[in-house]
Amino acid sequence: xxxxxxxWFIWHFPIYxxxxxxxxxxxxxxxxxxxxxxxxxFLHKNEExxxxxxxxxxxxxxxxxxxxLKCKQDNKIQxxxxxxxxxxxxxxxxxxxxxxxxxxxxxLYPSPMKIASIMxxxxxxxxxxxxxxxxxxxxxxIFAFDLAFPLGILxxxxxxxxxxxxxxxxxxxxxxxxxxxxxxxxxxPNFWLASVFVVFNGMFWPILKWTIYGVTTVDSNYIFTxxxxxxxxFQYFHKVLIPAIMPSVLSGIGGSISGGFGxxxxxxxxxxxxxxxxxxxxxxxxxxxxxxxxxxxxxGLSVCxxxxxxxxxxxxxxxxxxxxxxxxxxxxxxxxFSFK
Numbered sequence: 001x002x003x004x005x006x007x008w009f010i011w012h013f014p015i016y017x018x019x020x021x022x023x024x025x026x027x028x029x030x031x032x033x034x035x036x037x038x039x040x041x042f043l044h045k046n047e048e049x050x051x052x053x054x055x056x057x058x059x060x061x062x063x064x065x066x067x068x069l070k071c072k073q074d075n076k077i078q079x080x081x082x083x084x085x086x087x088x089x090x091x092x093x094x095x096x097x098x099x100x101x102x103x104x105x106x107x108l109y110p111s112p113m114k115i116a117s118i119m120x121x122x123x124x125x126x127x128x129x130x131x132x133x134x135x136x137x138x139x140x141x142i143f144a145f146d147l148a149f150p151l152g153i154l155x156x157x158x159x160x161x162x163x164x165x166x167x168x169x170x171x172x173x174x175x176x177x178x179x180x181x182x183x184x185x186x187x188x189p190n191f192w193l194a195s196v197f198v199v200f201n202g203m204f205w206p207i208l209k210w211t212i213y214g215v216t217t218v219d220s221n222y223i224f225t226x227x228x229x230x231x232x233x234f235q236y237f238h239k240v241l242i243p244a245i246m247p248s249v250l251s252g253i254g255g256s257i258s259g260g261f262g263x264x265x266x267x268x269x270x271x272x273x274x275x276x277x278x279x280x281x282x283x284x285x286x287x288x289x290x291x292x293x294x295x296x297x298x299x300g301l302s303v304c305x306x307x308x309x310x311x312x313x314x315x316x317x318x319x320x321x322x323x324x325x326x327x328x329x330x331x332x333x334x335x336x337f338s339f340k
Contacts, residue, residue: 030081033088034061040095041113047099049117056116057091060084110290118294125279126298132274133302136192137257137264140199144256148204149249152211153241162212169212173205177263181270195267202263203256210252214245250314257310261303276302 037057041050064084071077091112097103099111110118155165177198184194222244226236268277280295 029085030061030064030088033085033092037088037092037095040092040100044099044113047111047113049111049113049115052116052120053095053113057088060087107287108289110293114290115294115297118290119297122291122294122298126276126295129275129279130298130302133264133268133276134306136195136275137199137260140196140260140264141203141256143196144200144203145207145253148207149211152208153215153245155208156212156215162216169205169209173209177201178266178270181267185271191271191273195264195272198267199260199264203260206255206259207249207252210248210255211245214248215241217248218244247318250317254307254310254314258303258307261306265299 034057038054041054041057044050064080067080068077071080095112098106098109099113103109106114155162155169180201181194181198184197185191188194188197218241222240226240231239264275265277265280268275269281270277272278276295276299280292280299283289283291283295
């Protein structure tokens with residue numbers, strides 16, 4: 001009931017709609033929240049992790065300040081300051097309730113100071129397990145893309161073959177890849193290859209479905225233009241079809257990476273001796289919930305960083321779309337200006 005009341009209040013009286021919460025005033029709010037967090041740390045300066053938590057606050061403040069200084073768009077500055085204010089308020093509330101008021105079991109609900117201390121302590125172990133998981137994910141992705149991309153194009157070029165394959169693709173893609181793990185363990189010579197097989201299944205189907213979708217939704221004007229220009233089959237594939245389906249294929253790759261992480265963690269938790277999933281499962285076996293929470297935080301950060309890097313790569317590959325969109329907008333604005 002309390003949660004529902006809080007949601008109702010936020011929905012009907014959002015603070016960000018007030019006129020005095022602007023990009024400039026949000027900077028003062030960030031500074032105020034940072035000071036409150038540092039005061040709480042000072043009050044518990046003898047507690048474990050106080051120094052690490054202070055370093056975390058300084059890093060967050062410095063990074064967000066650099067982002068604001070580099071950014072020239074007001075809406076982006078507003079977004080950065082709003083998200084930073086919310087995060088600092090969350091840390092303040094968490095620290096106040098758990099560390100200062102001592103609400104809840106400290107084993108199940110560790111303070112952010114303790115979490116910061118464990119994150120620094122377990123960072124080398126995290127890097128080792130992250131490398132193992134990324135290698136496994138990369139190998140699975142290479143196999144999945146190399147098979148799904150050409151297969152998706154072949155299935156889409158012939159309408160009859162596509163109609164035959166479509167129901168099977170829809171049904172098989174709905175099966176959870178983890179269901180294949182017991183069979184994969186018996187089939188493969190070791191658990192690492194079994195994990196690759198399972199993660200491969202999790203990444204294969206999104207790429208295949210989005211490739212098929214991309215080919216079937218290619219603008220017919222592209223096809224007619226290529227025929228009128230007398231392009232060969234190779235030229236059509238290279239110059240027309242591949243660029244046209246790349247937005248859909250890249251969307252499928254993004255979905256396969258995020259889905260592949262989920263399958264990867266589940267597979268590593270079931271039987272691996274290394275990896276991010278093993279990192280979480282290992283400490284849960286000893287009921288060490290603070291380190292389990294650290295593993296979850298590290299997992300979330302890893303997925304965010306990987307997806308952020310992929311989004312930047314995607315924007316770079318599809319930079320021609322942004323250029324075309326800007327040219328279209330310029331043409332529209334010029335027509336409006338000429339009309340006036």
